[in-house]
Amino acid sequence: MSLQRRLLLYLLLCAPLVWGVALYFSVHRARHQINELFDTELIRLARQVHSTLDPSLGPSDAQLPAAPEEGSPDAGESDIRDLAVAVWDQSGQLLLADREGIQLPHLPRRSGFFNEDVAGRPWRIYYLQSLDGRWQVAAGQAAYERDELIYGLMVSQVAPWFVVLPFLLVLMAWAVRRALSPIGTLTADLASRSADDLQPIPVQSIPVELRPMLEAINALFLRIDELLVRERRFTADAAHELRTPLAVLRAQWDVVRLSSTAPEREHAGHQLDAGLDRMARLVTQMLALSRVESGDVPPLKEVDWVPIVERAMGDCLLLAERRGIELACEWPSAGVHPMPLLGDEHLLTVLLRNLLDNAVRYAPAGTGVVMRFLPDAVEIENGGPPLPSARLARLGERFYRPEGQEEVGSGLGVSIVQRIAALHELDVVFSAGRQGEGVKVQLRFSAAQH
DSSP: OOHHHHHHHHHHHHHHHHHHHHHHHHHHHHHHHHHHHHHHHHHHHHHHHHHTOOTTOOGGGOBOOOOOOTTSTTTTTOOGGGEEEEEEETTSOEEEEOTTGGGSOOOTTOOEEEEEEETTEEEEEEEEEOTTSSEEEEEEEEHHHHHHHHHHHHHHHHHHHHHHHHHHHHHHHHHHHHHTHHHHHHHHHHHHSOTTOOOOOOOTTSOGGGHHHHHHHHHHHHHHHHHHHHHHHHHHHHHHHHHHHHHHHHHHHHHHHHOOSHHHHHHHHHHHHHHHHHHHHHHHHHHHHHHHHTTOOOOOEEOOHHHHHHHHHHHHHHHHHHHTOEEEEEOOOTTOOSOOOEEOHHHHHHHHHHHHHHHHHHSOTTOEEEEEEOSSEEEEEEOSSOOOHHHHHHTTOTTOOOTTOOSOOOSOHHHHHHHHHHHTTEEEEEEEOTTSOSEEEEEEEOGGGO
């Protein structure tokens, strides 16, 4: 069921219910007011009759002058059959009565209001007993007269509502449709958008009730846009970077296939293996970068650096041996904890492995690479000439590789390092080594934490 029909149904159900409750209380209040008015009049009538009684009255004078006929000019709009007066003496003898009063019951020594049946109809009768007990006056009125007045008042109030009910329903339907028109406009706007249109929906002209939903939709659009930007960037970078390795592998395979001598075939095979290693390394790093950028990070826990360093240095050991690089790790003095950190050991292993791999690859052959743990930082330093400031500034750009590099690489290692460091609220700082030679990479707590 649509929201518009649901609102109309609720209005159609609730409006009569509210009217019924209001009518019930109106009838109850009107009955109280009318009873109060007519009871007052009965008391006044009984007291007036009592004050005019003549002690000389006897049974022969028991009839009052005849009342005017109903509908005659003298009767006006009154209904004389619904009002009665009677007077009795102390022995119960009827002394005075009008035509209806003759039928009023005599209740000796009674005073106050009583509801009695007179000629088969309910009446409300007020009895007034004189102080000396000589007279008892009764003034009564048919209960139907009061009910007729109440019903007349209610009908005069309810009838206009029933007359205007169809118009009210039409107005309610228009009002509901008008109130829900922003939803229709929003639906049409979203339906007409293309799949890649993730512009925020303006909320200035939207009703306050819809703004939280639109703000949530806009936030979802922003997250989807960021995801698409990452995916497009990853796809473009991968297409750009894979183009060259694939072409090289194809050329190297052609060399292997066309080699005529065993030494040529062996040399071409080594080149093909190196190309495959570069391709595998590129794919592995691209997948790691994609995982990190997507925010797929498990819960962080206190880091134990020893197994992380063992795994990272073990992965780089073959490369270090091939290039004659000596790997070393310096730990703090006894009793000093090496850089306490909450993190993910797998991601931190990837981080250290990439830094060590770069340090080993770009250090001059026969030199060394040192990993140094401090109480508030981790440093990795290699030997060789220092890098120019322009090249230091570009470290971390995706797929950036300086000219003249002999070692295979993809230019993604430092990007992965920086993203993992950011997830652990760490800064990656590149600078010259302690002796002014080589390159030093420092992992330290982000300035935003201080």
